[in-house]
Each structure stands twice: as structure tokens, then as C-alpha cells.
Amino acid sequence: MYDEPYRWVEAVGNRRQYLDDQFKEGAPVVGVAYEGGILLMTMSKGTAKLYEIYDRLALGGMGHPADLEKLRFNLLEMAHVEGFNRSASDVTGSRLVKYGIAPVIKQAFEEVFKAPFIVKIVLAELGQKAEKDGFLTINYDGTFEEKRRDAVLAATSAVEQKMAGYLRQQSIASLKDAADVAVRTWAIGDRAQRHAHEAVGNHDDTTAGLDQPPTDSETLYTHLRQCLSEKTIECALLDRQIQGTSKYKTLTADELRALLPKDLNPSVA
Amino acid sequence: MGMQGDFYQLLKEQGYVFGVPGQAGTRQEMTTATTILAFKYRDGVLVAGDRRATAGNMVMYDRTDKVLEIDRHSVMAIAGVPATAYEMARILEHSFKYYRRTQLQELSFEGKLRALSKLLKENVAAALAGTGAVAPIFAGYDGGQATAKIYFYDILGAEFEGVEYAVSGSGSPTIRGILHYVNTWGEHPLSAMSEEQATVQALRLLTSAAEFDSATGGVNREAGLYPVMKFITADGVRMMPDVQLRSLFESRVSRGA
Numbered sequence: 001m002y003d004e005p006y007r008w009v010e011a012v013g014n015r016r017q018y019l020d021d022q023f024k025e026g027a028p029v030v031g032v033a034y035e036g037g038i039l040l041m042t043m044s045k046g047t048a049k050l051y052e053i054y055d056r057l058a059l060g061g062m063g064h065p066a067d068l069e070k071l072r073f074n075l076l077e078m079a080h081v082e083g084f085n086r087s088a089s090d091v092t093g094s095r096l097v098k099y100g101i102a103p104v105i106k107q108a109f110e111e112v113f114k115a116p117f118i119v120k121i122v123l124a125e126l127g128q129k130a131e132k133d134g135f136l137t138i139n140y141d142g143t144f145e146e147k148r149r150d151a152v153l154a155a156t157s158a159v160e161q162k163m164a165g166y167l168r169q170q171s172i173a174s175l176k177d178a179a180d181v182a183v184r185t186w187a188i189g190d191r192a193q194r195h196a197h198e199a200v201g202n203h204d205d206t207t208a209g210l211d212q213p214p215t216d217s218e219t220l221y222t223h224l225r226q227c228l229s230e231k232t233i234e235c236a237l238l239d240r241q242i243q244g245t246s247k248y249k250t251l252t253a254d255e256l257r258a259l260l261p262k263d264l265n266p267s268v269a
Numbered sequence: 270m271g272m273q274g275d276f277y278q279l280l281k282e283q284g285y286v287f288g289v290p291g292q293a294g295t296r297q298e299m300t301t302a303t304t305i306l307a308f309k310y311r312d313g314v315l316v317a318g319d320r321r322a323t324a325g326n327m328v329m330y331d332r333t334d335k336v337l338e339i340d341r342h343s344v345m346a347i348a349g350v351p352a353t354a355y356e357m358a359r360i361l362e363h364s365f366k367y368y369r370r371t372q373l374q375e376l377s378f379e380g381k382l383r384a385l386s387k388l389l390k391e392n393v394a395a396a397l398a399g400t401g402a403v404a405p406i407f408a409g410y411d412g413g414q415a416t417a418k419i420y421f422y423d424i425l426g427a428e429f430e431g432v433e434y435a436v437s438g439s440g441s442p443t444i445r446g447i448l449h450y451v452n453t454w455g456e457h458p459l460s461a462m463s464e465e466q467a468t469v470q471a472l473r474l475l476t477s478a479a480e481f482d483s484a485t486g487g488v489n490r491e492a493g494l495y496p497v498m499k500f501i502t503a504d505g506v507r508m509m510p511d512v513q514l515r516s517l518f519e520s521r522v523s524r525g526a
Contacts, residue, residue, distance in 0.1 A: 052370045073371065080276055080367045081283060084359065243505070244341055246366065 106142025
């Protein structure tokens with residue numbers, strides 16, 4: 001029945017609704033550039049959401065772990081074969097996304113008889129110089145965007161805009177700034193997502209979605225502390241200072257503790 | 270297959286072929302001769318190699334780096350046909366990275382040894398045809414056992430552990446005896462030497478090898494050419510800069526002129 005154009009458009013529309021639903025309770029991902037490199041941050045319950053892809057490429061994802069895993073392997077395979085056959089400098093985020101996984105995700109999204117990828121992805125790339133640092137985000141339908149200083153993933157584009165708006169007001173220089181801004185931005189996103197979620201459930205309160213929730217740091221830290229009772233902060237760097245070719249590094253709980261405000265204990269244990 | 274994190278397998282699936290034998294009987298003069306050595310000192314392993322590449326009587330190149338860093342904790346020193354050896358190093362480097370990134374854990378030290386052994390085995394036909402013989406030394410820091418290790422290989426892929434030291438290349442017979450002597454009757458055994466003492470020994474050993482083997486480069490002070498020296502400890506691989514080598518050579522190795 002989907003062979004009629006109208007039906008197909010309708011089916012794709014349904015699919016959007018279905019996918020939007022899947023991300024409602026996902027954990028946002030924040031990526032910010034600082035003077036020494038790039039920091040990626042999210043909160044997770046057990047399963048990791050941040051990964052090393054190549055010497056200067058890191059991945060952050062939202063959505064179904066099995067789908068994320070599949071795309072992660074795609075990226076790893078392409079990056080390493082290219083890096084071996086040509087050179088490490090030929091492995092770029094833009095090529096991997098534009099000619100690699102974006103078309104794959106788009107095709108899966110539009111083939112309405114098959115399952116789509118339930119993922120949103122951010123690929124962070126550390127340039128040879130700081131001006132060349134950047135991010136690529138890919139949505140579940142294969143649309144990608146290139147960003148320079150920061151990038152976020154969240155359940156809806158409204159939430160993403162809210163997070164990006166907050167990020168614009170911050171100034172980031174050191175790694176400490178980056179970690180602090182990242183967790184606060186994450187809290188903005190998580191609060192907005194929950195808020196939207198509750199607003200939909202509660203039809204009487206039609207103004208709920210329009211409220212401007214408070215964005216002062218104290219409220220955000222309190223929210224983070226609540227989240228930390230069941231989740232762990234996950235943080236990874238592409239650090240220009242690291243010796244050797246691979247620049248990726250995950251921050252340990254101790255390293256994070258030193259970077260974040262004192263009363264934020266980054267791990268449950 | 271990708272799910273197992275085997276990069277070499279992935280390459281083969283994509284049509285890559287390693288170790289193609291040349292035609293037997295068309296033996297050419299290949300760039301092969303060298304001296305490489307590795308021994309354990311107090312903090313880890315020192316791996317050193319001269320910098321000359323030769324083909325028959327000809328010196329092809331005097332700035333070769335034969336001590337290749339494969340990852341943060343392992344080094345492969347090469348003796349043999351450079352084309353094949355560099356290709357092996359490139360495959361290994363990508364294999365270890367690919368394994369770590371796909372499987373989210375470091376490949377074990379034994380796994381790394383096997384990977385090199387496998388490549389040598391696939392290369393046997395080329396080695397016997399005379400176009401691709403490589404006899405490397407693989408040294409590294411085994412994080413699992415918190416100890417430094419040295420292994421050396423024959424061209425067929427057999428691996429041997431060098432408990433205290435290992436040597437390879439055309440200049441190696443000269444220094445093998447010296448290493449044995451120093452280690453057994455010297456003031457300190459190799460394993461008790463400081464980094465500086467170890468460096469001085471390695472410089473003296475390579476200078477001796479160059480004395481008796483025309484294919485080994487040794488030290489060329491006029492050109493500012495010193496051997497490549499790398500140290501592997503729990504912190505990773507580090508290279509000694511030429512300035513430091515020069516001052517040690519001038520104060521502790523050179524007999525004046």
C-alpha cells in the first residue's frame with residue numbers, strides 16, 4: 001500500500017512520530033571545544049555512549065545501543081581501512097559522514113518496510129590546529145549539520161535549541177570551564193526534556209510548555225545531583241596535548257571530580 | 270568478522286594481499302643488513318638500532334628508523350627487507366588500534382605477539398623466494414603482568430622470548446657475545462643498569478657492530494648521526510633525543526681523536 005506517493009509520505013510521517021517517541025527519555029549529549037581540544041559529555045546508566053573512532057575522531061550517541069553499535073562499527077571499519085590504505089590525514093569526519101553513514105541512515109529511514117536506525121550521532125573532530133576543530137551531527141533521518149565550537153544531541157530540536165542558546169552565553173577557555181559548562185548544558189537539556197514529557201502527559205496545564213524554567217547554576221547543579229543517584233557522568237576528550245597519534249582519552253571519576261564543582265560526585269560508587 | 274576486531278581479516282576481505290612471493294631464482298640484492306638490539310634495564314626495555322640501509326655493497330640510506338613505535342607500549346625493531354617490514358609495522362599498528370577501539374579494551378601482549386607471528390608466517394613464501402625476509406624484535410610493556418618483555422622472531426614466524434636481551438641483523442653475531450659477557454661478568458648485570466648506563470652500553474654495542482659489519486651504520490659524528498634509541502616503561506615509549514646521545518657518546522664512548 002506504500003507504493004502510492006501519498007501513502008509513502010504518510011508512512012514516513014508516522015515513522016518520524018515513532019522515532020521522536022523513542023528519544024523522549026534518552027540522555028542528551030554535549031560537545032564543546034576548549035583551548036586544548038574537545039570535550040564530549042553525557043550521563044549514562046551502565047552502557048557507554050561515547051567512543052573513540054580514529055586518531056582524532058570521537059563519537060557520541062543517543063538512542064538504541066544496538067543501532068549505535070552497528071554504526072560505530074561502520075565508522076571504525078571505514079576509518080581504519082582508509083587510514084591504512086591512504087593515510088591518517090585522509091580520515092576526516094566530513095567524508096565518513098557525508099559518504100559513509102549519513103546515506104546509510106537516510107536509506108534505512110525511508111525504507112518504510114524495514115526498521116530505521118534509532119540513533120542520533122555527534123562526531124567530534126580534532127583539527128591539526130584549534131581553528132579546525134569541529135563537530136558533525138546526524139539525525140535519525142540522515143540529515144547532517146556541521147558545527148564549529150559546540151554541538152548537542154537531545155530528544156527534540158526545541159530542546160537542542162535551548163541547550164545551544166545556553167551554550168552561546170558561556171565562555172569556555174580551560175578544560176575546567178569546558179567540563180563545568182558541559183554538565184550545566186546537559187542539565188538544561190535533561191530538564192527541558194522531562195518538562196516537555198510531563199507537559200504532554202498533563203493536558204490541563206496548557207501553559208506548562210511555555211514556562212521559562214530557571215537556568216541559574218544552583219538549580220542546574222541540584223538537578224545534576226539528583227540524576228547522579230542513578231546515573232554516572234561520562235566524559236571523553238580529544239586532547240591535543242596527548243603524545244602520539246591517538247588523541248582520545250576518557251576521563252576517570254577522579255579526574256572528573258577535580259574538574260567539577262566540589263559537591264558533584266561524578267560516579268555512583 | 271568485524272565484530273571480532275580483526276583488522277587484518279577485514280583488509281583481506283577487501284582484497285588486500287600481503288606477502289606475495291617473487292619469482293624464485295631471480296634473486297636480487299635486497300636492502301637487508303643491519304644491527305638491532307633490545308635488552309632489559311632497571312626501568313623497562315631499551316630498543317636500539319643503527320640507521321644504515323644497504324643493498325649489497327651499496328649504502329642506500331643513512332637515516333633509516335628501524336625501531337618503530339607500534340603503539341604506546343610496544344616497539345618493533347626491524348632487520349630484513351624494509352618494504353616488507355614497514356608494511357608489517359603498518360598492519361600491526363592499525364590492527365592494535367582497531368582492536369582497542371572496536372573491543373573497548375587493549376589487545377593482550379600475547380595477542381600482539383601472535384599478530385606479528387601470523388604476518389611472518391604469511392610471508393614465508395616471499396621470505397624464501399628472497400624478496401621479503403624479515404627477522405624482527407618485538408618489545409613492549411605487558412600491562413597485565415606489569416613487566417617489560419622482549420621477543421625475537423626468525424623469518425618463518427617462530428617466536429622466542431629473550432629473557433634478558435635479543436639481537437638481530439647482520440651485525441648481531443658480534444654483539445651477542447659482548448652482551449653475554451657484559452651481562453654475566455660485567456660490573457652490573459644489564460637488568461640493574463640505569464637508563465644512562467643502558468644507553469652507554471647500547472652505544473658501545475652498536476659502535477662495535479659497525480666496526481666489524483660494513484652494513485651497520487654506527488655513529489657518524491660529523492653528520493650528527495646517532496642510532497635510534499627507544500625506552501619502553503610502564504609510562505609508555507620514549508625516544509632519546511640526539512643531543513643527549515651526543516653528549517653521552519662524547520663523554521663515555523668515544524676514545525678521543
